[in-house]
Amino acid sequence: MPxxxxxxxxxxxxxxxxxxxxxxxxxxxxxxxxPEAEKKxxxxxxxxLVELCERFTFFGIVCNMILFCTAKLxxxxxxxAMVNMCFVGTSTLTPVLVGWLAEYLVGRIKLVxxxxxxxxxxxxxxxxxxxxxxxxxxxxxxxLLALPKRxxxxxxxxxxxxASLGIGGIRAIVCPLSAYSLxxxxxxxxxxxxxxxxxxxNLNSAVVFVSISYIQxxxxxxxxxxxxxxxxxxxxxxxxxxxxxMIYKPKTDSSLLTTFGVIFSALKTCCxxxxxxxxxxxxxxxxxxxxxxxxxTETQVEGxxxxxxxxxxxxxxxxxxxxxxxxxxxxxxxxxxxNLHFSGFVLPVAAMNVIxxxxxxxxxxxxxxxxxxxxxxxxxxxxxxxxIVVGHLSAALSVMAAGFSEIHRKHFPQVEQTLSQELLLVSxxxxxxxxxxxxxxxxxxxxxxxxCSLLSFWLVPERMRGISMHFLAxxxxxxxxxxxxxxxxxxxxxQGNWFPHLLHEGKLExxxxxxxxxxxxxxxxxxxxxxxxxxxxxxxxxxxxxxxPGEKLLKHExxxxxxxxxxxxxxILSPVEKT
Numbered sequence: 001m002p003x004x005x006x007x008x009x010x011x012x013x014x015x016x017x018x019x020x021x022x023x024x025x026x027x028x029x030x031x032x033x034x035p036e037a038e039k040k041x042x043x044x045x046x047x048x049l050v051e052l053c054e055r056f057t058f059f060g061i062v063c064n065m066i067l068f069c070t071a072k073l074x075x076x077x078x079x080x081a082m083v084n085m086c087f088v089g090t091s092t093l094t095p096v097l098v099g100w101l102a103e104y105l106v107g108r109i110k111l112v113x114x115x116x117x118x119x120x121x122x123x124x125x126x127x128x129x130x131x132x133x134x135x136x137x138x139x140x141x142x143x144l145l146a147l148p149k150r151x152x153x154x155x156x157x158x159x160x161x162x163a164s165l166g167i168g169g170i171r172a173i174v175c176p177l178s179a180y181s182l183x184x185x186x187x188x189x190x191x192x193x194x195x196x197x198x199x200x201x202n203l204n205s206a207v208v209f210v211s212i213s214y215i216q217x218x219x220x221x222x223x224x225x226x227x228x229x230x231x232x233x234x235x236x237x238x239x240x241x242x243x244x245x246m247i248y249k250p251k252t253d254s255s256l257l258t259t260f261g262v263i264f265s266a267l268k269t270c271c272x273x274x275x276x277x278x279x280x281x282x283x284x285x286x287x288x289x290x291x292x293x294x295x296x297t298e299t300q301v302e303g304x305x306x307x308x309x310x311x312x313x314x315x316x317x318x319x320x321x322x323x324x325x326x327x328x329x330x331x332x333x334x335x336x337x338x339n340l341h342f343s344g345f346v347l348p349v350a351a352m353n354v355i356x357x358x359x360x361x362x363x364x365x366x367x368x369x370x371x372x373x374x375x376x377x378x379x380x381x382x383x384x385x386x387x388i389v390v391g392h393l394s395a396a397l398s399v400m401a402a403g404f405s406e407i408h409r410k411h412f413p414q415v416e417q418t419l420s421q422e423l424l425l426v427s428x429x430x431x432x433x434x435x436x437x438x439x440x441x442x443x444x445x446x447x448x449x450x451x452c453s454l455l456s457f458w459l460v461p462e463r464m465r466g467i468s469m470h471f472l473a474x475x476x477x478x479x480x481x482x483x484x485x486x487x488x489x490x491x492x493x494x495q496g497n498w499f500p501h502l503l504h505e506g507k508l509e510x511x512x513x514x515x516x517x518x519x520x521x522x523x524x525x526x527x528x529x530x531x532x533x534x535x536x537x538x539x540x541x542x543x544x545x546x547x548x549p550g551e552k553l554l555k556h557e558x559x560x561x562x563x564x565x566x567x568x569x570x571x572i573l574s575p576v577e578k579t
Contacts, residue, residue, distance in 0.1 A: 089480030094168025115169020122163025321479025391447035398440030
């Protein structure tokens with residue numbers, strides 16, 4: 001008994017000592033709590049400002065690119081649509097490439113400076129090419145300063161490439177999703193963040209589509225230099241962040257190359273085993289583990305397995321993203337070939353995009369109320385897969401409505417309309433008749449994009465979240481390039497009938513109906529696999545993510561810390577026992 005008492009006393013002393021160790025840093029950190037909170041707020045404001053400036057310049061480039069390519073560069077309609085979609089796709093993929101370069105080759109600070117220079121160079125060259133100073137007077141003589149077409153195209157593509165590389169660097173290094181400190185958020189808080197984040201981005205784009213498009217298309221065209229000015233402002237904020245050491249440095253636990261390495265190693269080992277010997281494993285990715293003849297640890301393989309479970313979700317986003325890409329391509333051409341006059345005022349073509357943004361701005365507060373009610377019960381983990389299904393269906397209906405609108409548009413007589421100093425023969429149908437297709441796509445975006453971001457972020461281990469968002473970006477970029485491929489295939493396969501240069505001479509509605517039918521099949525396909533992502537309750541998501549040894553140890557550590565804290569503050573122990 002005396003030995004047992006002594007052991008109990010030693011145990012209590014050890015536990016109290018550990019609790020004191022845990023408590024002491026807490027007291028010291030409490031002193032620096034306010035400055036740390038202020039610094040985090042400062043960082044968040046800077047990141048948000050850079051994000052909004054980057055989106056401002058991005059939408060400013062995209063909003064009237066088709067009009068510039070057709071009116072100034074002499075491109076056919078399908079070529080201009082492809083250029084716009086390829087630029088959006090490249091800007092979506094470059095953050096993945098630049099993020100890898102920052103980690104393994106160049107370094108984050110050096111690369112962010114290079115990307116800011118590229119971004120400013122691209123945005124400064126675009127207004128020079130797009131809005132040349134055609135009215136320059138020197139010594140009472142009129143001088144025409146305009147580049148020849150060939151040089152103009154070279155400078156134009158060089159500007160687009162440098163701007164997209166700069167956009168990639170800003171999104172990957174200055175404004176990554178992990179910079180917003182979302183690690184400790186639950187699904188309800190994450191969905192709320194993604195909803196309001198996309199709400200802010202779309203509010204910003206609405207301002208751009210109305211203001212910049214009007215400046216570029218109508219009056220004061222040289223005010224297009226507002227775009228490089230915003231780029232310069234963004235550069236100054238970024239330099240301030242670099243000097244203040246506010247550039248986010250992510251954890252380097254996992255990388256995109258490691259994930260691809262696990263997949264290729266598993267495929268290679270799997271093929272060899274299938275040919276020569278057969279070994280039963282739970283998943284084909286287990287062949288990449290060291291104990292099964294592979295070259296990767298169990299932690300790396302289990303993380304890749306949890307990511308692989310999201311591949312069906314990512315795959316079904318490709319065709320959805322192709323439908324969304326109709327706003328800056330097919331829908332833009334329809335609007336450009338409709339009557340833009342409204343009460344004696346010529347509307348900018350890109351201003352119609354605001355109609356697709358208004359539903360999102362209205363729906364987000366409503367969805368927030370619905371989500372608060374759905375997540376109110378702690379026993380059920382609501383999943384937003386139903387939002388994705390409804391959003392996909394809304395996108396299919398939008399493209400179908402675009403087909404019917406195109407048939408309706410051709411029934412109106414043609415009139416002359418001047419756009420960017422070019423005289424065009426267009427339908428006399430008011431452009432507002434196209435509003436339903438824009439509204440339906442806006443509803444789709446409000447439902448799908450935040451929900452996909454939530455599932456991609458929440459359903460993988462913490463160390464794999466950045467990689468998961470990179471894969472979502474890869475598949476979204478693939479959707480943009482698939483849209484360009486569809487346009488080229490439809491134009492070449494039908495001798496320009498399905499995607500004509502002059503819309504009244506072709507059958508653009510057939511292209512829309514074909515895309516809508518594919519989107520209906522895509523919606524049914526996702527509905528069939530949506531049950532895999534139906535429950536976001538922690539017990540279920542732990543099983544979905546897989547059990548990683550590192551995460552288990554982390555949980556045990558947290559449990560011990562919590563137990564020590566409880567022992568320290570427990571009223572059951574008497575003051576004598578605590579000493």
